[in-house]
Amino acid sequence: MRLEVETSELERIGKAFQAISKETSYEGLAKALLKAALDYSDAGRGAVLLSESGELLTRADASFPRERPKFLASQPPASEFRLPVDLSERVLTRREIVLRDDGWEGSALIDSARCRRGPIVQLCLPLIHRDQTVGVLYLESERKETFGPRYVSVVSMLASQAAVSFESVQLFEALRETNLWMVKGQQIGRMGSYRWNTRTLLSRASRECYRLFDIDFDVNPVPFEVFKSRVHPDDIPALEEALAEAVGTKSPFSHEYRVVHRDGTTLHVAAVGQFDVGPTGDVELEGIISDITDRKAAEQALTDARTELARAIRLASLGELAGSIIHEINQPLTGIIMSAEACLRWLERSPIEPAEARRSALRVIEQGRRAGDVVAGLRTLVRGAQLRFADVQINDAIEEILLLLKRDLERAGVTLNTALDKSIPTIEGDRVQLQQVVLNLVRNAIDAMASVTGKRRVLSLSTKVGGAGVAVVIADTGIGIAPASRDRLFDALYTTKRDGLGLGLSICRKIIAVHGGRLWVEENTPNGATFTFTLPLHQSGSISANH
Ligand code: ADP
Numbered sequence: 001m002r003l004e005v006e007t008s009e010l011e012r013i014g015k016a017f018q019a020i021s022k023e024t025s026y027e028g029l030a031k032a033l034l035k036a037a038l039d040y041s042d043a044g045r046g047a048v049l050l051s052e053s054g055e056l057l058t059r060a061d062a063s064f065p066r067e068r069p070k071f072l073a074s075q076p077p078a079s080e081f082r083l084p085v086d087l088s089e090r091v092l093t094r095r096e097i098v099l100r101d102d103g104w105e106g107s108a109l110i111d112s113a114r115c116r117r118g119p120i121v122q123l124c125l126p127l128i129h130r131d132q133t134v135g136v137l138y139l140e141s142e143r144k145e146t147f148g149p150r151y152v153s154v155v156s157m158l159a160s161q162a163a164v165s166f167e168s169v170q171l172f173e174a175l176r177e178t179n180l181w182m183v184k185g186q187q188i189g190r191m192g193s194y195r196w197n198t199r200t201l202l203s204r205a206s207r208e209c210y211r212l213f214d215i216d217f218d219v220n221p222v223p224f225e226v227f228k229s230r231v232h233p234d235d236i237p238a239l240e241e242a243l244a245e246a247v248g249t250k251s252p253f254s255h256e257y258r259v260v261h262r263d264g265t266t267l268h269v270a271a272v273g274q275f276d277v278g279p280t281g282d283v284e285l286e287g288i289i290s291d292i293t294d295r296k297a298a299e300q301a302l303t304d305a306r307t308e309l310a311r312a313i314r315l316a317s318l319g320e321l322a323g324s325i326i327h328e329i330n331q332p333l334t335g336i337i338m339s340a341e342a343c344l345r346w347l348e349r350s351p352i353e354p355a356e357a358r359r360s361a362l363r364v365i366e367q368g369r370r371a372g373d374v375v376a377g378l379r380t381l382v383r384g385a386q387l388r389f390a391d392v393q394i395n396d397a398i399e400e401i402l403l404l405l406k407r408d409l410e411r412a413g414v415t416l417n418t419a420l421d422k423s424i425p426t427i428e429g430d431r432v433q434l435q436q437v438v439l440n441l442v443r444n445a446i447d448a449m450a451s452v453t454g455k456r457r458v459l460s461l462s463t464k465v466g467g468a469g470v471a472v473v474i475a476d477t478g479i480g481i482a483p484a485s486r487d488r489l490f491d492a493l494y495t496t497k498r499d500g501l502g503l504g505l506s507i508c509r510k511i512i513a514v515h516g517g518r519l520w521v522e523e524n525t526p527n528g529a530t531f532t533f534t535l536p537l538h539q540s541g542s543i544s545a546n547h
Contacts, residue, residue: 024172030073046139047074078109190291214261232258237454332371339363419462448478475530
């Protein structure tokens with residue numbers, strides 16, 4: 001029977017030791033020690049204070065923890081803990097274990113003392129770690145017998161264990177704070193760190209990386225396929241290429257791409273990294289991924305502003321052009337008036353001077369022709385050439401243009417798919433002008449695909465005949481058209497190209513309109529643009545070229 005009691009008591013002490021040594025925070029340690037000490041007696045009241053206001057807390061490293069907080073656990077909860085001066089002196093400074101049973105009435109637990117009267121017994125022990133007093137365990141009771149010698153020795157052992165645990169708590173707390181610091185820093189900087197094993201293709205990543213890629217925290221490590229599923233599909237080929245090259249040469253990795261979240265949010269990220277051998281002996285890419293969406297937006301705004309500026313400059317130079325046109329035409333006009341007045345004067349002479357009058361009249365004709373030439377020249381400049389309507393076999397006209405563009409298409413890495421409807425009858429139109437339209441649309445398509453990397457560049461050109469007439473469809477897999485700019489594409493001088501004039505589409509639309517047809521643009525699927533123009537099958541009468 002006696003043996004059983006001792007065994008169960010030993011078990012309780014063992015459990016209390018375990019509970020104390022399991023703690024990884026100051027607060028947890030203070031609470032665990034107090035609970036163990038109270039559970040083991042009928043004291044009922046007590047407190048544990050870690051890092052008392054003196055120089056009690058040693059640091060785990062130079063910077064963490066940055067402050068020296070106090071941790072108080074008390075039963076019943078007390079707002080303040082104040083050791084009487086003599087106790088403090090003996091326990092904290094002289095490191096004595098003090099048992100006071102001489103009818104003392106002042107409790108160290110400030111609030112709870114108010115509800116209680118009468119003498120108390122106090123037991124107070126220092127917590128000593130590496131020769132420093134890092135805390136105090138305080139217990140009180142009304143009964144003298146509560147703190148018998150056996151109890152005091154068990155509680156001293158618990159206090160020693162708590163002081164030992166203090167060391168690991170210190171390390172844990174420092175680690176926690178360092179980690180928190182790093183996580184916070186990454187969160188503020190919108191950047192995450194990662195390690196990618198090039199053999200297993202698995203990645204380990206910081207929390208911010210998970211947020212940037214919208215991956216659930218429980219996916220750990222992250223398989224390459226999961227990571228890839230968040231990369232914008234258009235950016236995957238280029239990313240894989242960049243990764244393969246970096247892995248092949250073991251050179252530093254640096255690449256920008258887009259990330260698409262499950263809710264469709266798109267981010268621009270910049271990844272950098274370098275290779276080293278990981279703990280398992282595998283080659284790993286270690287680096288940082290940062291969110292550069294804001295930077296990209298700013299860059300885009302700058303590009304837009306530049307485009308606007310370029311357009312404004314072009315408009316201003318059009319003003320200059322108009323000025324020189326006026327000058328060019330004014331000269332012959334003034335000449336005409338002067339020559340005509342001279343002619344009149346020769347005719348009004350008496351006798352008449354027919355030879356001189358004739359010469360003046362000839363000058364009028366000559367200058368009139370000059371003015372006519374200037375106007376014709378300007379028209380050629382603006383309209384290309386005069387429209388000459390004739391029977392046109394549209395498929396042949398297109399094939400001729402494609403032959404002309406063969407080298408451009410090859411150079412631009414564009415695959416050409418044609419589907420020309422052989423049943424199309426001849427139509428009436430200006431062959432050269434219609435070819436100009438096709439040439440322009442194909443050139444634009446090549447330009448639109450030039451900046452698309454890592455994906456196939458395909459130009460599909462088809463013709464078909466239907467109720468509305470002939471339709472010519474030119475589809476590309478280029479950058480496509482932003483909805484905001486769709487209405488402006490056909491405006492004269494609208495361009496997004498550095499060297500563009502912004503006249504191509506507006507001229508194309510005019511040419512097609514003169515033919516009685518329509519030209520419009522739609523989105524191509526999954527990406528790119530589709531330009532379609534229609535031409536009526538039978539022109540009613542001939543159309544004046546001077547529209
Ligand atoms: P320019 O080629 O001189 O810019 P255009 O009038 O031919 O003038 O084209 C106007 C604008 O329309 C281009 O700058 C471009 O932004 C847009 N665009 C034309 N074709 C395409 C296309 N196939 N895909 C995407 N954008 C296009």
